[in-house]
Amino acid sequence: MQWHSAGEFFAMGGYAFYVWGSFGACAVLMFAEPLLARRRLSEVRRSLIRERLADELELQQKNS
Amino acid sequence: MRQSIIQWFRFGSPQSFYPLAGRLIPWFWAAAAAFGIAGLWISFFVAPTDAQQGEGYRIIFVHVPASWMSMFIYLVMAFWAGLGLALNTRVSGMMAQALAPTGALMAALSLWTGALWGKPMWGAWWVWDARLTSELILFFLYLGFMALQAAIDDPRRADKAGAILALVGVVNIPIIYFSVKWWNTLHQGSTINMNKAPSMAHTMLWGMLLMALCFWMYSIAVALVRVRAIILERERHTEWVKHAVA
Numbered sequence: 647m648q649w650h651s652a653g654e655f656f657a658m659g660g661y662a663f664y665v666w667g668s669f670g671a672c673a674v675l676m677f678a679e680p681l682l683a684r685r686r687l688s689e690v691r692r693s694l695i696r697e698r699l700a701d702e703l704e705l706q707q708k709n710s
Numbered sequence: 711m712r713q714s715i716i717q718w719f720r721f722g723s724p725q726s727f728y729p730l731a732g733r734l735i736p737w738f739w740a741a742a743a744a745f746g747i748a749g750l751w752i753s754f755f756v757a758p759t760d761a762q763q764g765e766g767y768r769i770i771f772v773h774v775p776a777s778w779m780s781m782f783i784y785l786v787m788a789f790w791a792g793l794g795l796a797l798n799t800r801v802s803g804m805m806a807q808a809l810a811p812t813g814a815l816m817a818a819l820s821l822w823t824g825a826l827w828g829k830p831m832w833g834a835w836w837v838w839d840a841r842l843t844s845e846l847i848l849f850f851l852y853l854g855f856m857a858l859q860a861a862i863d864d865p866r867r868a869d870k871a872g873a874i875l876a877l878v879g880v881v882n883i884p885i886i887y888f889s890v891k892w893w894n895t896l897h898q899g900s901t902i903n904m905n906k907a908p909s910m911a912h913t914m915l916w917g918m919l920l921m922a923l924c925f926w927m928y929s930i931a932v933a934l935v936r937v938r939a940i941i942l943e944r945e946r947h948t949e950w951v952k953h954a955v956a
Contacts, residue, residue, distance in 0.1 A: 648759055655754070659765035664830050668769045668823040672776065675815055680932050687939040694946060694955040 722799040724941045725950045731934040738931035742924050749920030757913045769827040770914070775922040776819035779929055780848060781883050783813035787855075788880045791873035801937075803869030804944065806876065807859055808937035812929050814852035820845055832896055840889040841897035844882060851879040865944050 649655040658665040721727050753771035760767035787809040794802030824842065825835040836842065855872050862868035890899050945951045 649755075658768070659759065661764060661766035661768075661830060664766055664826045665768050667826045668772050671822050672772045672819055675819060676928060679812065679815055680935065683932050683935040683939065687935055687942070690939055690942045690946070691955050694942065694951065697946075698952060698955070 722801050724800055724804070724945050725948075725954075727801050728938055728941050728954060731938050735931055735934050738927050738934065742927035742931060745920050745924035745927060749917055749924050752913060752917035752920060757917050758911060763831060766827070766830050769823055771917050771921045773820065773823040773827055774918050775925040776816050776823060777845065778922055779925045780813060780816035780820050780845070781886060782926075783809050783816060783929055784848060784851070784876075784883060785880070787813060788876040791869070791876040794869055795873040795877075801941075803865070803873070804937050804940045805933070806869070806872060808933045808940055809929075810852055810856050810859075811936070812933050814849060814856065816925070816929070817845065817849035817852055821849060837896055839895045839897055840893040841886065841895050844886040844889050847882055848879075848886060851875075851882060855879075 656662060656666075721730060749771065753768060757768070757771075759765055787806045790802045790809070791806040793799060794806065821842075824845075828837070829835050855875055858875055859868045859872045862871055887900075889895060890897055942951055942955070
């Protein structure tokens with residue numbers, strides 16, 4: 647290992663802005679994208695459940 | 711034999727692909743995390759400092775995987791789009807649509823990390839060089855594919871139009887790949903060459919390959935999540951969807 651302290655590690659030999667800017671952008675986007683995809687899936691699921699409940703309610707009203 | 715081929719075609723139907731994708735997703739997340747942890751460890755703690763570029767070269771561990779994936783996802787997307795166009799299978803078009811945003815993200819990351827690497831090493835965020843320009847065109851191809859699909863209401867027609875755009879755009883992939891050979895560019899040559907042993911330290915190579923595997927597994931996982939959402943959106947009026955979402 648070439649680092650002698652945490653400060654040295656974060657300084658990245660003077661390239662901190664460029665190295666952390668690159669890894670940081672990847673981390674942020676690759677964290678946000680799955681969340682957005684998951685939200686899209688749960689939204690369509692929720693609307694399908696609502697639709698089904700509405701259908702069931704309608705059926706009950708017709709029968710009674 | 712015949713039976714096994716029919717088994718594969720069965721997954722071409724959204725009804726059987728939806729639960730299969732759901733079962734596969736956790737495995738791909740786990741693989742992405744494992745490769746990511748190993749790759750990051752090598753990237754920061756094992757790989758030595760570069761003789762010429764100091765610590766700045768470490769951008770390679772995200773820049774190369776993002777660039778590879780941006781090209782590879784495009785090929786996979788075009789393959790599914792073409793298959794959908796030829797065989798009219800329903801899941802193919804959905805797969806192509808699910809892959810496009812992830813491909814665009816990888817192209818954006820490739821350009822972003824490239825700019826952050828170019829500034830300290832070349833002294834410029836951006837140059838109109840063959841490699842950079844063709845990668846920018848790839849990014850626009852993804853955006854164009856998504857915009858075209860979003861602009862057409864009928865999903866089947868949207869798939870067809872998107873497929874033609876995706877297939878025409880494939881010509882850009884070899885242009886990106888060979889750009890550093892065909893033109894005299896500022897961008898350095900390919901990191902890994904099929905014909906000769908890699909010129910970089912083995913630990914650097916391993917770090918890059920592990921990070922590439924991480925990006926690969928990540929892309930599959932996120933595309934499968936998105937394709938499940940697309941399946942439900944498009945098939946919402948069918949009986950099986952009503953039963954699948956209890």
